[in-house]
Amino acid sequence: MTTTTVRTLADLPIPDGMPVVGNLLPLAGPGRHHALAQWCDEHGSTFRLRVPQEILVTADPRMIDTMLRDRPGAFRRGARVSNVLDEMxxxxxxxxxxxxxxxxxxxxxxxxxxxxxxxxxxxxxxxxxxxxxxxxxxxxxxxxxxxxxxxxxxxxxxxxxxxxxxxxxxxxxxxxxxxxxxxxxxxxxxxxxxxxxxxxxxxxxxxxxxxxxxxxxxxxxxxxxxxxxxxxxxxxxxxxxxxxxxxxxxxxxxxxxxxxxxxxxxxxxxxxxxxxxxxxxxxxxxxxxxxxxxxxxxxxxxxxxxxxxxxxxxxxxxxxxxxxxxxxxxxxxxxxxxTMALQAIDDVVLDGVDGPLLVPGGTTIFVLLTNGARTDADRFPDPDDFRPERWLDGGPPPPAPDAQPYLPFGGGPRFCxxxxxxxxxxxxxxxxxxxxFDPVPETSAGPVTERSAFTVFPENMGLTLQARTR
Ligand code: HEM
The missing domain is CATH 1.10.630.10 (Cytochrome P450)
Structure with missing residues (x-):
């Protein structure tokens, strides 16, 4: 009989951070979405961060599926975001x-x-x-x-x-x-x-x-x-x-x-x-x-x-x-x-692609909803290319069971x-x-960039327009 070892948060990799604040600075900055994607490439689909308290980050499809589905019973929105919104x-x-x-x-x-x-x-x-x-x-x-x-x-x-x-x-x-x-x-x-x-x-x-x-x-x-x-x-x-x-x-x-x-x-x-x-x-x-x-x-x-x-x-x-x-x-x-912040309400064992993980109640979990968009090349060949055709004729094939998810609108009973x-x-x-119109990029002030600020949005996106003559 084989026994499966249940991992704890302490078994997960953690990116190098700074004294006291740990990984907080990249996470609180405008490039947060890039930092999370890069850590995921370097440390695998499930890792932890110290900000300075510990949080769990995952792009694991099985864990994400469970967490999105088991709401509002076993998982809730991250308390930090909820408190800030409620206060406003x-x-x-x-x-x-x-x-x-x-x-x-x-x-x-x-x-x-x-x-x-x-x-x-x-x-x-x-x-x-x-x-x-x-x-x-x-x-x-x-x-x-x-x-x-x-x-x-x-x-x-x-x-x-x-x-x-x-x-x-x-x-x-x-x-x-x-x-x-x-x-x-x-x-x-x-x-x-x-x-x-x-x-x-x-x-x-x-x-x-x-x-x-x-x-x-x-x-x-x-x-x-x-x-x-x-x-x-x-x-x-x-x-x-x-x-x-x-x-x-x-x-x-x-x-x-x-x-x-x-x-x-x-x-x-x-x-x-x-x-x-x-x-x-x-x-x-x-x-x-x-x-x-x-x-x-x-x-x-x-x-x-x-x-x-x-x-x-x-x-x-x-x-x-x-x-x-x-x-x-x-x-x-x-x-x-x-990225979406969730919180485990009670202690829970999450079954992931790499085996089970014990998540203590109250742990904040950053769910990476869309990593599959750039890592799942079976669904999205040449993932960096802008290619609308991939969505025609029934769209991309369904994801393989262990592929990282692509859920831009979330999932389960709380999907958008x-x-x-x-x-x-x-x-x-x-x-x-x-x-x-015939639109032309207007880049005199520099290239278009992206900024994370709760949501991610473009910066410096300008156009000049030529009205069409029929
Ligand atoms: C591109 C546009 C949008 C994106 C990418 C987006 C994305 C999301 C995501 C990821 C969630 C969390 C889902 C989950 O917890 O599983 C969400 C929730 C939500 N969205 Fe959107 N959303 C968009 C537009 C809208 C619009 C237009 C509205 C309404 C006018 C809206 C209303 C909501 C509401 C009310 C929730 C909370 C649902 C709940 O907790 O039950 N969203 N959205």
């Missing part, structure tokens, strides 16, 4: 656990379902039209467009519409409104989760005061929209946005408190903005750097949409298969949430409920841009 007033479906999570998840799933998104398609089309107008003006002026900034405005408009039926019109707004300040929140979440002590509580910097003011303004807006949602629901209408769905809970569920309502709408705005903006920005940028891809998207848009250039409904959008492949390939090469919305938004933009 964003306690909602992302940070909730147990029964509360189940209740909020039902409302989130309902509000982001295909039926809701179809009902809201006119909102998405309106934002895409505004983007077209704005970029035509930039093309006529020969001015540089800041791709990420415009995509942040675009996704914020869409999420504000879907979450609370509000037309923010960030795309056409100027000045220092909510739209200009909301994007400061994600980097701050990243800074706070990486900070060894909560210094912002004792020594608030001007930046912290500004963020507190932004969150207060957002809460006021949600309160205003809450009153509108209550009026609409009192008429017996069926809910048409996330807030209305929360105000009108299912018959057998208790109503949410005002704080819960507010926290959930803020959660939706935050979850839907940066991640999707980064994806849409990369997808558009690839049109500029890959003329062959640009040509193919344009041909498809011409064939399916004629001179409209914006898919007017979900049926038309579905026909843009190549644009969809461009978006899928942009996610693969630039997943905006490559906004996945469809994100892909629809990016596809609308990609098709419109290819049909309307």
């Amino acid at each position: 007033g964003a306690h909602g479906v992302f940070t909730a656990e147990g029964e509360e999570w189940r209740r909020l998840r039902r409302a989130a799933t309902r509000s982001l379902s295909a039926a809701y998104i179809n009902a809201y398609f006119t909102t998405l089309v309106r934002s895409t039209e505004r983007l077209r107008r704005k970029w035509r003006t930039a093309a006529a002026a020969g001015s540089r467009v800041d791709v990420l900034d415009d995509m942040l405005r675009y996704t914020l408009d869409n999420t504000a519409g879907l979450a609370m039926g509000y037309d923010l019109n960030a795309l056409e707004s100027t000045g220092d409104g909510l739209h200009a300040r909301l994007p400061e929140i994600f980097p701050e979440i990243g800074r706070r989760t990486g900070a060894p002590v909560p210094y912002w509580r004792w020594l608030p910097l001007p930046r912290h005061k500004r963020i507190a003011a932004t969150l207060a303004e957002l809460n006021d807006l949600v309160a205003e929209r809450f009153a509108v949602a209550q009026q609409v629901m009192a008429t017996g209408a069926s809910p048409s946005n996330f807030l209305e769905a929360l105000v009108a809970p299912l018959a057998d569920e208790p109503a949410l408190t005002r704080d819960e309502l507010s926290g959930n709408v803020v959660t939706m705005l935050l979850a839907g903005e940066d991640t999707t903006a980064a994806l849409a920005a990369w997808a558009v940028y690839y049109l500029a750097t890959h003329p062959r891809v640009h040509r193919r998207v344009r041909e498809e848009a011409d064939r399916e949409l004629g001179t409209d250039t914006i898919a007017a409904d979900a049926g038309k959008l579905r026909r843009l298969q190549y644009a969809e492949a461009v978006v899928s390939e942009a996610v693969r090469l630039h997943p905006s949430a490559p 409920p906004g996945r469809n919305l994100a892909q629809i938004e990016a596809r609308l933009v990609v098709a419109m841009v290819a049909a309307e």
Whole structure:
């Protein structure tokens, strides 16, 4: 009879670190996603870090599958991230656990379902039209467009519409409104989760005061929209946005408190903005750097949409298969949430490719969700190449059982409920841009780089645009 030895955290490799702070600095810095990938290449798919407390990092497919599935029972979101978000007033479906999570998840799933998104398609089309107008003006002026900034405005408009039926019109707004300040929140979440002590509580910097003011303004807006949602629901209408769905809970569920309502709408705005903006920005940028891809998207848009250039409904959008492949390939090469922090609730033995591992309750675990995108060459041959074609005709083969996973939207019962919305938004933009413009990278300030700040987003991504003459 053979016995299998159960490893403990102490048996795992650990990268060299610095005295006292251990591996904290690379982990808290803008290159955190690169550092994690490199450590994984050097030390194998499961290792530990000292920051200075010990955390477990893994890209092991079996362990990840178990952890994603056994939620909310055996694993929860990393307490650090949850505490930071809760303190910022964003306690909602992302940070909730147990029964509360189940209740909020039902409302989130309902509000982001295909039926809701179809009902809201006119909102998405309106934002895409505004983007077209704005970029035509930039093309006529020969001015540089800041791709990420415009995509942040675009996704914020869409999420504000879907979450609370509000037309923010960030795309056409100027000045220092909510739209200009909301994007400061994600980097701050990243800074706070990486900070060894909560210094912002004792020594608030001007930046912290500004963020507190932004969150207060957002809460006021949600309160205003809450009153509108209550009026609409009192008429017996069926809910048409996330807030209305929360105000009108299912018959057998208790109503949410005002704080819960507010926290959930803020959660939706935050979850839907940066991640999707980064994806849409990369997808558009690839049109500029890959003329062959640009040509193919344009041909498809011409064939399916004629001179409209914006898919007017979900049926038309579905026909843009190549644009969809461009978006899928942009996610693969630039997943905006490559790492997710979880925590074991109690002691647990995780079965991995290299055997079982005892994980003490309370251990923070960094799950590397997307390492397979660059290490699984059977699924993704020439993994560094931008090749949308790999997603056509049924897409890549399923992963081998022991291959590192590629799960850009997570998995199990807490997988991202906004996945469809994100892909629809990016596809609308990609098709419109290819049909309307010839984009050229504008690199006078240096090359495009990437930065980890809770999510990963591009920096210094500029384009100049030439409007198409038909
Ligand atoms: C490219 C865009 C996006 C990416 C890469 C992304 C990625 C993720 C990931 C990795 C998770 C964690 C999943 C897990 O725990 O297994 C997540 C959760 C979540 N996402 Fe997204 N997301 C995107 C867009 C959106 C959008 C547009 C919305 C809504 C408007 C959204 C709402 C949420 C919510 C509410 C959760 C928490 C789900 C739960 O805990 O039950 N996301 N997302």
